[in-house]
Amino acid sequence: xxxxxxxxxxxxxxxxxxxxxxxxxxxxxxxxxxxxxxxxxxxxxxxxxxxxxxxxxxxxxxxxxxxxxxxxxxxxxxxxxxxxxxxxxxxxxxxxxxxx
Amino acid sequence: xxxxxxxxxxxxxxxxxxxxxxxxxxxxxxxxxxxxxxxxxxxxxxxxxxxxxxxxxxxxxxxxxxxxxxxxxxxxxxxxxxxxxxxxxxxxxxxxxxxxxxxxxxxxxxxxxxxxxxxxxxxxxxxxxxxxxxxxxxxxxxxxxxxxxxxxxxxxxxxxxxxxxxxxxxxxx
Numbered sequence: 001x002x003x004x005x006x007x008x009x010x011x012x013x014x015x016x017x018x019x020x021x022x023x024x025x026x027x028x029x030x031x032x033x034x035x036x037x038x039x040x041x042x043x044x045x046x047x048x049x050x051x052x053x054x055x056x057x058x059x060x061x062x063x064x065x066x067x068x069x070x071x072x073x074x075x076x077x078x079x080x081x082x083x084x085x086x087x088x089x090x091x092x093x094x095x096x097x098x099x100x
Numbered sequence: 101x102x103x104x105x106x107x108x109x110x111x112x113x114x115x116x117x118x119x120x121x122x123x124x125x126x127x128x129x130x131x132x133x134x135x136x137x138x139x140x141x142x143x144x145x146x147x148x149x150x151x152x153x154x155x156x157x158x159x160x161x162x163x164x165x166x167x168x169x170x171x172x173x174x175x176x177x178x179x180x181x182x183x184x185x186x187x188x189x190x191x192x193x194x195x196x197x198x199x200x201x202x203x204x205x206x207x208x209x210x211x212x213x214x215x216x217x218x219x220x221x222x223x224x225x226x227x228x229x230x231x232x233x234x235x236x237x238x239x240x241x242x243x244x245x246x247x248x249x250x251x252x253x254x255x256x257x258x259x260x261x262x263x264x265x266x267x268x269x270x271x272x273x
Binding site: 001002005006007008009010012013014016017018019020021023024025026027029030032033034036037040043044047048050051056057059060062063064066067068069070071072073074075077078079080081082084085090091 | 103104107111114115118119121122127130131134137138141144145147148149150152153156157160161164165168169172173175176178181182190191194195198199201202205206209210229230233234237238241245248249251252253255256257258259260262
């Protein structure tokens with residue numbers, strides 16, 4: 001049997017890795033993947049709490065988070081393609097103007 | 101005992117994949133380590149008794165979303181990221197800050213959350229129960245997410261379309 005806090009610590013570590021990647025990465029696609037990592041960490045804590053309190057609605061929330069993540073991935077990657085088309089770079093340090 | 105061993109093994113794979121995502125310079129390597137993180141998270145969900153969530157995690161996250169990522173990386177021919185002054189400053193302050201933050205959170209969670217244990221299979225999450233909740237209690241949010249996905253599809257098509265093709269369609273239409 002695994003204590004609940006172990007799952008929460010794992011979820012927190014994943015979230016922290018996501019935040020760190022968001023801060024230190026300069027490739028816009030990798031930054032986007034760090035956001036997915038954060039969402040995964042939150043999902044793990046949802047499922048752990050659902051199992052802890054015997055409430056299935058926690059698992060339903062994981063589905064909603066997945067749907068939002070899928071929609072976000074589709075729109076975000078389309079934005080990345082549009083940015084690359086106009087600026088020819090994926091480095092966020094070089095994407096510093098709202099208008100070309 | 102077996103549960104704890106499995107949790108530790110796949111938790112270690114999870115954290116290793118997450119750290120590898122940060123260390124790798126090439127986005128395709130980061131994407132593949134993210135797939136490893138998601139697959140081992142699916143095993144953690146199985147340990148928690150959420151079989152259906154685990155299946156959806158593998159199909160939707162490790163399957164669909166990551167294929168989308170890899171597709172975009174290949175499409176844009178993304179190379180290794182360059183090191184800049186800003187990223188050095190971020191590494192200098194970001195990594196120690198996040199290490200301190202996560203250690204603090206881990207310490208608080210382990211010392212203050214008691215010793216309640218989550219047993220595997222304590223909450224069976226069979227598809228029947230999930231469907232009952234999803235299509236009955238959460239019907240309105242479910243329908244709203246379908247609208248959200250529709251808007252996301254339209255937004256993706258509009259954003260990713262070439263500007264010339266939109267103008268061409270306007271002239272023809």
